[in-house]
Amino acid sequence: MFPEHRPRRLRRNETIRRMVRETHLRVDDLVYPIFVKESSSLKEPIEAMPGQFRHSPDQLPALARKISSQRIPAVLLFGIPRMKDPTGTSAHHKDGVVQQAVRRIKDAAPELLVMTDVCLCEYTDHGHCGILDDKGEVSNDDTLEVLATVALSHARAGADIIAPSDMMDGRVGVIREELDENGFEHVPILSYAVKYCSSFYGPFREAAGSAPSFGDRKGYQMDPANVREALREAAYDIEEGADMIMVKPALPYLDVIRVCADEFDVPLAAYQVSGEYAMIKAAAERGWMNEDACVLESVTAIRRAGADMIITYFAPRLAEILA
Numbered sequence: 001m002f003p004e005h006r007p008r009r010l011r012r013n014e015t016i017r018r019m020v021r022e023t024h025l026r027v028d029d030l031v032y033p034i035f036v037k038e039s040s041s042l043k044e045p046i047e048a049m050p051g052q053f054r055h056s057p058d059q060l061p062a063l064a065r066k067i068s069s070q071r072i073p074a075v076l077l078f079g080i081p082r083m084k085d086p087t088g089t090s091a092h093h094k095d096g097v098v099q100q101a102v103r104r105i106k107d108a109a110p111e112l113l114v115m116t117d118v119c120l121c122e123y124t125d126h127g128h129c130g131i132l133d134d135k136g137e138v139s140n141d142d143t144l145e146v147l148a149t150v151a152l153s154h155a156r157a158g159a160d161i162i163a164p165s166d167m168m169d170g171r172v173g174v175i176r177e178e179l180d181e182n183g184f185e186h187v188p189i190l191s192y193a194v195k196y197c198s199s200f201y202g203p204f205r206e207a208a209g210s211a212p213s214f215g216d217r218k219g220y221q222m223d224p225a226n227v228r229e230a231l232r233e234a235a236y237d238i239e240e241g242a243d244m245i246m247v248k249p250a251l252p253y254l255d256v257i258r259v260c261a262d263e264f265d266v267p268l269a270a271y272q273v274s275g276e277y278a279m280i281k282a283a284a285e286r287g288w289m290n291e292d293a294c295v296l297e298s299v300t301a302i303r304r305a306g307a308d309m310i311i312t313y314f315a316p317r318l319a320e321i322l323a
């Protein structure tokens, strides 16, 4: 009664499948996140992220050359400082851990783009992304100035792209102004515009020692139940001067990636976060899933949803698979 559907014939032959495939992964779209710890000769495994390490700055030239030789275009740096205090001052030291790391990488592999995460949670002793008022609550407006100082110190160290992840309102505008006033008009901002308050950041907080010592981040990160709010957040950031925006996490928020891709014409990044990495690793270790197949499938799905760029701890492995 039903005629055989013609499209099904297109699935029978691998060559045809390749021809009609709608989504392609390219190494050019990948960004590799790196944890840098203030220390020396250190390559310390991160327990909740098998295969990922905390590196001291002196380890980065070799790593940067390896990443660059795989033709991965960019890395994203997170710093783990020796000293933490209430206002996160070590985040903007001239010789802070990220500033050292940027210089080491740019010396060793100038072609590799260096993005830096701008946030205070790794640098404050209370672990919040901003500084606190007398009542112990994050003070949005007092934090803005510190963030701008951090961003400027990263740019001075040679960062190619500044990526604020703190989620304070108004930070993109303040950072843009600070960069412009100091001769860094050419440095783009990749805003973590749509950052959910997600439990999938668990392994990252172990990796960076940045779990809040009290409370949570619900006051400044987004409610996972919301999608219209994502459009508002992204629109504000673009208006303030964001050159690119990000949705984070990725796989549980494919619908959010899709609406942002449809709505905005700035390049869109998606962050496959630590928990997404850990899930695949843990299941693969137990023999419950095929790691490479799941990596390819999940990253393809993120790309299909509309991400132009994907930030993923699997970047080096993906580059091997794709080669």
Ligand code: PBG
Binding pocket: 117, 119, 121, 129, 165, 166, 200, 201, 202, 203, 204, 205, 272, 273, 274, 275
């Ligand atoms: C800093 C920051 C976090 C992540 C990126 N930047 C942690 C957080 O917000 O708690 C998470 C990245 C990951 O899980 O891989 N604020």
